Structures are given as C-alpha cells and as structure tokens.
Amino acid sequence: MKHAFQMAAAICLAAAIALGGNGQTVDAAVQWGQVQWKQGMIGKVVILRDTPLYRLNGAAWQTAMTAKQGREYRAYSQKRAGGAVYYSLGGGLYAKQGAAIQYVPFTKDELLALVARSLKGQYILQAGNESVPFVIERQKGNRLFGWYLYGQNMSLPLEGRIDGATVTLSIFFNDNAEAIADSISYLKAYNVPKEEIEKIAEQLANSGDYAMQLQFSITNSPEQFAGQFRFLDLYLNDRYDVVKMTLGQPMDVTVKKND
Numbered sequence: 001m002k003h004a005f006q007m008a009a010a011i012c013l014a015a016a017i018a019l020g021g022n023g024q025t026v027d028a029a030v031q032w033g034q035v036q037w038k039q040g041m042i043g044k045v046v047i048l049r050d051t052p053l054y055r056l057n058g059a060a061w062q063t064a065m066t067a068k069q070g071r072e073y074r075a076y077s078q079k080r081a082g083g084a085v086y087y088s089l090g091g092g093l094y095a096k097q098g099a100a101i102q103y104v105p106f107t108k109d110e111l112l113a114l115v116a117r118s119l120k121g122q123y124i125l126q127a128g129n130e131s132v133p134f135v136i137e138r139q140k141g142n143r144l145f146g147w148y149l150y151g152q153n154m155s156l157p158l159e160g161r162i163d164g165a166t167v168t169l170s171i172f173f174n175d176n177a178e179a180i181a182d183s184i185s186y187l188k189a190y191n192v193p194k195e196e197i198e199k200i201a202e203q204l205a206n207s208g209d210y211a212m213q214l215q216f217s218i219t220n221s222p223e224q225f226a227g228q229f230r231f232l233d234l235y236l237n238d239r240y241d242v243v244k245m246t247l248g249q250p251m252d253v254t255v256k257k258n259d
Contacts, residue, residue, distance in 0.1 A: 030222040034072035043105040051100035122258040171212040177205040
C-alpha cells in the first residue's frame with residue numbers, strides 16, 4: 001500500500017497553519033551595504049565625491065541636490081541622453097555617470113553572496129492558499145538550524161545546508177508520535193483503522209527517519225524563492241507495518257523571507 005503524495009502534503013500543510021488565513025506578510029529588510037534591496041533595482045550608485053543629482057524637466061537636466069561623498073543609492077534603470085549615461089535613483093532623481101560615482105550592478109553572484117550571508121530569519125512557506133511559518137535560527141558556515149511551526153502549538157526541528165544556490169532543509173518529527181499521527185491521518189482514506197494509524201505513528205517515532213524536505217533556489221530575489229516540498233511516501237504490508245519510506249513527488253511552493 002502506498003499513500004498519495006498530493007493528499008499527504010495538503011493535509012500536512014493545512015495542519016501546520018499558524019498564521020491565519022489571509023497570508024499577508026511584510027517585506028524582508030535585506031541589506032546591501034547602505035541600501036536595502038527593493039524589487040526592480042538593478043544595482044547601486046556609490047558617491048565617490050560630492051556630486052550633483054539631477055531631475056529631468058522636459059528635455060533639460062536640472063540640478064536637484066548634492067549627493068555627499070560616501071552615500072549609496074539604489075539604481076533602478078539607465079538612461080542615455082546627450083551622449084551621457086544617467087542612473088535613475090527613484091523619486092525622479094538621477095546620477096550622471098562619471099568619475100564622481102561608481103555604479104555597482106546587482107549580479108547573480110552578488111545576490112547569492114548576499115542571501116548566503118543572511119539566511120537567518122523568519123520565513124513563510126506557501127502552497128496554494130496555505131501558509132506555514134518556519135525559522136532559520138542559526139547559521140554555521142553552510143549549515144542551517146531552526147524550527148518549523150507545525151499546527152497551532154508544535155515546533156519541529158529543522159536542519160539543512162546551502163550548496164551553491166540551493167537551500168535544502170529537512171524537517172524532523174523525531175519521537176513526536178502525536179505530530180506523526182496527525183501527518184498520516186490521510187491513511188483513513190485507505191480504510192486503515194485509527195488504532196493502526198496510532199501504531200504506525202509509534203513505529204515511525206522510534207525509527208528516527210521520518211522527516212519532510214523543503215528545497216528552494218536563490219535565483220533573482222533575496223527575499224522570495226521558488227521551491228519544492230516533499231513528504232515521505234510510506235509502504236505498508238498487510239499487517240500495516242512500514243516496510244519502506246521514500247521521498248515523494250515534489251509539490252511546488254513559494255518561500256518568502258519575512259524579516
């Protein structure tokens with residue numbers, strides 16, 4: 001007997017909701033030098049010495065203010081005019097390319113380095129309308145440790161690592177038979193008696209191998225990532241003993257950093 005992954009994952013995620021149903025979150029503050037990363041930025045402008053910033057009034061460039069040496073500004077786009085290059089800083093302000101400024105593009109390598117340095121924090125795992133919080137509490141090199149909030153009052157330990165642009169986290173039930181029984185309650189749909197489900201939960205609690213897996217990749221944002229969630233497929237014999245466990249088919253999820 002083999003359970004259906006989609007059913008198990010949906011039940012698991014639904015049981016793990018601890019945020020309410022609206023799924024609203026606040027944007028994470030991801031710091032890059034002096035500037036916070038914002039959606040749409042292509043890089044930043046570093047002021048090497050005091051220099052004017054401009055506004056475009058019709059076809060004419062007018063001085064708006066003086067940017068002080070050492071300041072950094074987000075850059076959102078480039079504009080060519082009169083043989084010069086201007087960087088849009090937002091709010092209608094532009095910096096003119098020249099010896100007084102340095103433009104630093106936000107490259108994929110910069111993104112990866114930025115995220116890899118700051119994986120600690122609170123996250124939201126979202127699958128459809130279901131939202132589940134988890135926390136990366138500690139980062140030691142490329143190893144990660146934290147908690148996955150399961151249900152209304154249970155926290156499950158998670159451990160993982162970052163390899164290149166991929167973060168892989170395992171969420172362990174350990175000896176929490178109550179949480180395991182809840183996660184395999186889908187077996188009722190296969191006419192497995194309640195008392196047998198409880199016995200299976202005890203068996204899994206004693207095995208130490210029962211875990212979920214979350215994997216996401218760092219691509220084009222330091223605060224939102226595409227990922228995959230996997231639950232364990234269980235193989236039972238006629239006596240309802242677990243004879244095999246394998247990671248099930250992946251379910252697409254979104255992971256968003258929330259602080």
